Amino acid sequence: MPTVHDVAKRARVAPITVSRVINNSGYISESTRNRVEAVIREIGYVPNTLARGLRSKRTNTLALVVTDITNPYFTLMARGVEDVAGDSNYTVIYCNTDESEAKEEKYANILAQRQVDGVLLVPAGGNDKTIKFLDSHGISVVVLDRRVSGVKTDFVCSDSEDGSNRLIKLLIGLGHKQIAIITGPKKVSTAVDRVTGYKQALNEAGIAENELVYYGEFNQQSAYELTKQAMARSLKPTAIFGANNFIMLGIIKALRELQLNVPEDVSVVGFDDFPESMLVRPFFTAAVQPAYEMGRLATELLLKRIVSELPEEFQKIILPAEIIERESTGPVGKSTA
């Protein structure tokens, strides 16, 4: 691969001049710049970010640490991050902590090794260890979505208390009084804030709280179990508030099993959304590709290829798609019209 030196020699300038051209820094005459740029194109020179970062202490790299990129909420957030970062010539590394503080620390270490310039962090726990660690390595941190108490950082979130408050008011307006909330773990600020907003709304309306607060995990399974618990009470809730999108799904699943209709029997509200118009229940008859498996296999292939453990012939792996028959198909001419 050609280097600044090759470009420099060919353009009859010093390497540093080439550096000035590609970085648009310092003074350069039009003619030299043109000459250098011509050579760069000619020999297909590509600057080496590693050397650049090593010397300049700037890598133009950010990291986005979330709990699970698979959650559409975080996916969308990631897209926002990448679009902005890309416009400023930054590259983004994504990390999934799966709500594990251990994983979070592991990633923090990796990111320090990689000398990233900054980290966007959705903290897995209330823990400030990660932030302090990054800080001690001179890495800027912006905290996203969840508060971490007692740490000084920039912080971006949406208003959980207010949102919850308004959702509950909406339910109250519909006549609901037995309103349960199923939320995440106590160590996560959003889980707590949403309870606060919930209680606030109930208090303002003069409704007793009735111990209908259920702390759990921010996932479907946990919500499913807690919903069953909540619906086993003698005085059943007429409405349930799920503190995030996966929780909503767990609620729906449990209610369906209990043969309860939404909203006729139980109203459901929640935080976070799913991309416009996805399925309330498995709906589409579809050929489902094993996307995760494909990602896995491809990466394994690639890694082997990199360490050249693979025979010369290129592999071609074609996985079957699974046909899943659901509600979007039926016999011809059964129109209800």
Place this chain on the structure above:
Amino acid sequence: MPTVHDVAKRARVAPITVSRVINNSGYISESTRNRVEAVIREIGYVPNTLARGLRSKRTNTLALVVTDITNPYFTLMARGVEDVAGDSNYTVIYCNTDESEAKEEKYANILAQRQVDGVLLVPAGGNDKTIKFLDSHGISVVVLDRRVSGVKTDFVCSDSEDGSNRLIKLLIGLGHKQIAIITGPKKVSTAVDRVTGYKQALNEAGIAENELVYYGEFNQQSAYELTKQAMARSLKPTAIFGANNFIMLGIIKALRELQLNVPEDVSVVGFDDFPESMLVRPFFTAAVQPAYEMGRLATELLLKRIVSELPEEFQKIILPAEIIERESTGPVGKSTA
């Protein structure tokens, strides 16, 4: 920040010995190893990946280039990639091409600059330019999801022809004969393969094709328009095959506007899925967080912080969540039971 030299000095060994310890390479006596490891922990040494990569020509970095990480299909794939990569100590950079070959080339350049070890590529077009470019820079490529003709690489995909064939057979089994297919652009292999499978199934069943093949984009808007076109024919399709998940959504949206029920009036099948049990139509009453905006704002903040254009005080940005009232809520005591 401490370096190998600091560790070496303190452990009374040569820097190269420290390198051997952290890389687990070469011969090292137990005692030296312990001594070095103790010093590493003691002074909080973190190896610098840039220097390492510069010297060793290996960055332990992969890139996943997809069209849009926002599509659950790719999100899931990404998770598969990251899990495997992470296990082998590789970090993954994600890139969204938005089906643009120009963006793809731009990213290829960035990835070459970053000296990534390998690229997992979902090609935006039939174009082999990117692959050749990466190849010329000694970067391994595994192609995912879509074929690129005339290029030698590893390749992982699912079986589009077979999947389509089986979906159409399923429809035929239900008595459908007027079956339309709405697919992606002709330059994308999956769009074409799915048509092939479709035609195959029709031929095998002895059903005329009737010009019900609609090429477009792999997105909702395009599918929406094509569905309207298809349903404007004198002999209307009784079933529609959408060649990916976003296309399915566009089909549903158009049919709903045309007051047609699924599956009573029109059956719908498609490729790709959505995560278990999402909404068929906007269903949940929810507090919707501006996830994308949050990602944007946070990144802008971070970038400013990195170049320290920001005043010392840390910012706290709290965005309102939008309350969207939909079908999951209703007045109390309206049970159908």
Place this chain on the structure above:
DNA sequence: CAAAAATATGGTAACGTTATCAGGATAACG
């Protein structure tokens, strides 16, 4: 027991870039 192999450690240089300092040429100024 000499020779070969395995183990343990280190010195030197190089990866490709840019920070820093410096010098010369040209333009602007009072």
Place this chain on the structure above:
DNA sequence: CGTTATCCTGATAACGTTACCATATTTTTG
């Protein structure tokens, strides 16, 4: 016209690591 400011270019060294080669000690082997 001397002085200062602006413009243009370059030499040198350094960023932190590991490849490569070398040496010394210990163990194994025939």
